[in-house]
Amino acid sequence: MTAPHRDPQSLADLTPAQQKAVTHVDGPLLVLAAAGSGKTRVITRRVAYMLSRGIEGSNILALTFTNKAAGEMRERIGKLVPNSNVWVGTFHALGARLLRTHAPLVGLDRSFTILDQADRLRTIKEVIEARKIDTLGVPPERIEAIISRAKNAMTSPEKLLGGADDLIAKAVAPVYKRYQERLREQSAVDFDDLLVHIVTILRDHPDLRARLDAQYKYILVDEYQDTNMAQYAILRGLSRDHPNLCVTGDPDQAIYAWRGANLNNILEFENDYPGCKVVKLEQNYRSTKTILYVADYLIQHNTQRKPKDLVTDNAHGEPVEISVYLDDHEEARGVASRIVDLTRHDGFSPRDVAVFCRVTALTRNLEQALRSASVPYQVVGTVSFFDRQEVKDVLAYLSLVINPRNDVAFDRVVNVPQRGIGKTSLDHLAEWARRKGIPRLAAAARAREIPELKPKAIDALVDFAAGIDRIAKHPTASAKDGVERVLRAVGYREYLKLSALSKADDRNANVDELITAAAEFDSANRDGSIAGFLEQITLMTSVDRWADDSGAVTLMTLHAAKGLEFPVVFIVGVENQLLPHSRSQDHPDQVEEERRLFFVGITRARQKLFLSHCANRVVKGRSMYASPSPFLDELPADAIVVRDTTGGRRASSQWDSHSHSNTDWRYGNNQNRSSYAPPPPPQRYEKPRSSSVNFGLKTAAEHAAGASAASSPPVDLDRFQPGVSVRHPTYGLGRIVAIEGAGPNRKGRVAFVVGGERTFVLAKSPLKPI
DNA sequence: ACTGAACGCTTTTTT
DNA sequence: AGCGTTCAGT
Secondary structure (H helix, E strand, O other), rough: OOOOOOOEEEEOOOOOOHHHHOOOOOOEEEEEEEOOOOOHHHHHHHHHHHHOOOOOHHHHEEEOOOOOOOOOOHHHHHHHOOOOOOEEHHHHHHHHHHHHHHHHHOOOOOOOOOOOOOHHHHHHHHHHHHHHOOOOOOOOOHHHHHHHHHHHHHOOOHHHHHHHOOHHHHHHHHHHHHHHHHHHHHOEOOOHHHHHHHHHHHHOOHHHHHHHHOOOOEEEOOHHHOOOOOHHHHHHHOOOOOEEEEEEHHHHHOOHHHOOEEOOOOHHHHHHHHOOOEEEOOOOOOOOOHHHHHHHHHOOOOHHHHHOOOOEEOOOOOOOEEEEEHHHHHHHHHHHHHHHHHHHHHOOOOHHHEEEEOOOOOOOOOOOHHHHHHOOEEOOOOHHHHHHHHHHHHHHHHHHHHHOOOOOHHHHHHHOOOOOOOOHHHHHHHHHHHHHOHHHHHHOOOHHHOOOOOOHHHHHHHHHHHHHHHHHOOOOOOOHHHHHHHHHHHHHHHHHHHHHHHHHHHHHHHHHHHHHHHHHHHOOOOOOOHHHHHHHHHHHHOHHOOOOOOEEEEEEOOOOOOOOOOEEEEEEEEOOEEOOOOOHOOOOOHHHHHHHHHHHHOOOOEEEEEEEEEEEEEEEEEEOOEEOOOOHHOOEEHHHHEOOOOOOOOOHHHHHHHOOOOOOOOOOOOOOOOOOOOOOOOOOOOHHHHHOOOOOOOEEEOOOHHHHHOOHHHHHHHHOOOOOOOOOOOOEEEEEEEEOOOOHHHHEEEEOOOEEEEEEEEEOOOOEEE
C-alpha cells in the first residue's frame, strides 16, 4: 500500500516482515519481536523511513527503557539521518522534561528535586517516625515497595484504603498520604511521580494535552511489555488525536511485574487501538540453533503465554554446558579459568564474554577470581559512582542550594563536616519547622527563635544557613563551578583528609571524578543548568554507565542484561532459591516471571552458553547447601552437557543420607520437543545424584565436620603488648603503642599504618594480633 | 549532648 | 559483608 519512497535500496536488506513494520507510518502498530529478531534495527529504520517521507523530527518521540538504549538509538538514527531533531529518551526523562516546564500545574517549583530511592526510603522512615504511625510490623522497605506499586497503578492513598479487608494496605495508606505531602512541601518528586504527575497534567489540562498530542504526532515505544499503568496512561493521553503509536515488545521477556509493569498493556494493545496492524518478527539473527532450542524449550513451560515459532538460519553450535561446582568460590574460579581458555585458545576477547547472575551479591566472588586470573572485567550495577558517600554529600549541597526546601538534602549535609549539631538539636529544629510550615533550612536561619536549642547549636545552624545562602547568591555559571564552589565553601577536601582515614585518597579521587563529570556535562549541554546536571545523574541507571568498548568481561544481573547480546554468556548460581528466587516461590505468576528472566539470560548468547550451580553457597556470610534450579529440569537433555567438577571431594555423610533415591535422575527432558531445531546428537551425562537434594535453609556449618573451625577463637588478652602488630576490620593494619589499665577493661592504643592512632577496649574490640 | 565504637539485622530484581 | 541502632565515654 505504501508507494516507493526516495531511497528504495534502503529496504532491500530487510525481510518482508521487517519491511512491513518499517513502512507502516500512520495508525497504531504492534510489533511482536522475539529475542534477537533485529527489533532495534527495525525501529531505527522506521524512524529514518518516516523522516524520508517528510515527517518532521520534532513530531517524533521514541521511548526506550534505559538511557543507554536511548543513546544507542539516537546514535543510529543520527547515522541514518543527521540532525533529525527526534526526541529519544526514557519515560522518566520525558516526565522530568515535561515537568520542568509544567511543574506549577501540580503545585511544584520548576526547580523541583528528584529523589532517588535511597532518599525516598529515608523520607518514608522519617514520616513513620515523626507521625508515630503504627505500621503493624511492616518494614519500611516493604512499605516503600507498596507505595511505589500503588503509584504506578495510579492508586491514591484513599483508594488504597478502599481495598477494605487488607490489613497491610490499612497500615500503609497513612504513610503514603503523609509521604506525598512531605514531597510536596519540599518541592520534591520520586521516580514514580515523574510519570504520575504527567498523567495528572494530561488529564486535568485538555488544551495542553491536545497540544502535546499534536506535537508528538508519532510515538515509538520499545520494551512495551514492561510498561506500567502510568506509562500506559501517558501514551493514551498523547495518542488520542494522532494515534500513530508504534509499540514493540515480547511478552516472553516481561520481567518487571514486580515494579508494576502490566503485561496486559501489550496483550490488549490490539483491542485498545482498533485498526491496529500487527507484525511478528520471529526470525532470530543472534543465537545458534542449539541455544534458541534450549531457550524455547524452557519458555514453553510457562502456562500464561502465547505460543510462537522461533526460527533461525544460524549454525547449530555446541551444546549448552552445565557445570556443577562444590561451592561458590570454585564456581568463580571455574568460570574465570573457562574465560581464560576462551580468550587464549578460541579467539574470543574478554569483551565478548558476559557473566550474569540473579542477585548483585554474587558478583563478589567472580570479581576476585577474575582479578587473580588477570582477566579484565567490569561490573554493571554495583554501587554506582554517584552512590558514593562523598559524591552524594557534594551533590546534596548542590541540591540544597538549588532547592532550599529540600529537607532530605538538608538532613544529609547539615552536620557534614561535623558542626556539632546532634540528633536532639535536629529533632527540635525539625519539629519547629514543621509547626511553622517552613523548610528546615529556613528554620536553621531563624534558629535563635527556637527555645529548645542550646547556644552552640544555634550558632552552628545559623552559620550553616548563611553558608548555603552565600553559595546560592553567586550566579551559578556551570555545573563544574557549582561543584567547586561547594567544595571550597564547606572545606570538604579538608574534611575528607581528617575523617576518612585510610580511604581519604580514594574519596578525594572520587571528588575529582565528580568535577570531571560536571565538566563533561557542561560541555555536552552548553545551555544546561545545575538542576539539569543533578537530574541527569539521578535518572542514570547502572547500565548507562557501562562502557561496552572497554575490552573487559561484563558482570551484571539478569535484569540489567535485557536488550544486550554477547558471543559468550555464563549464567552462574542457577540454583533453587536463587533462580527462581526464594521470594517468588509461593506465587506461580512470579515463578513464571523468573522463568522469563532465565529465558532472557539464555537468549543474550550468540555462540556459547555456560550455566552453573553449586552444592554449597555462602549467603550473607553463612555457608548454605544449594540445590540446582528446577528450571534445569526443563531444558532439553539432548542439547546440554553436564560437567561435574566436584569429584569425590563432596563426600559428606550428611549429604548422602539426605539424598533422594532416584539415582537415574538427570537434567532435562524430551517430553515435548519443539520441531524447528534438529537437536545435536544426544549426549548422556549422569547428573551427580546428590545434587538433587534441597536442604532448605540449614547452614552447612551445622553439618560440616570442621564446623568448630568456623567460629572465631577467643583472643588471649595477654597477647596484646606494646609493639605487637594487629589488624582491625575497619582500620586495617596497626601496631600497639601503649596499654592502659588492667583486667577486662584494659585498653590498647593502636597506631594504624593509615589513619592515625585509636584507643580500644581490648576485650571488646575486634582487634586481632598478627 | 555529641561522638565514636560495637552489635545485630538484613538484600531480589531498578527507572 | 554492609548499615542503623545502641551504648559508653568525653
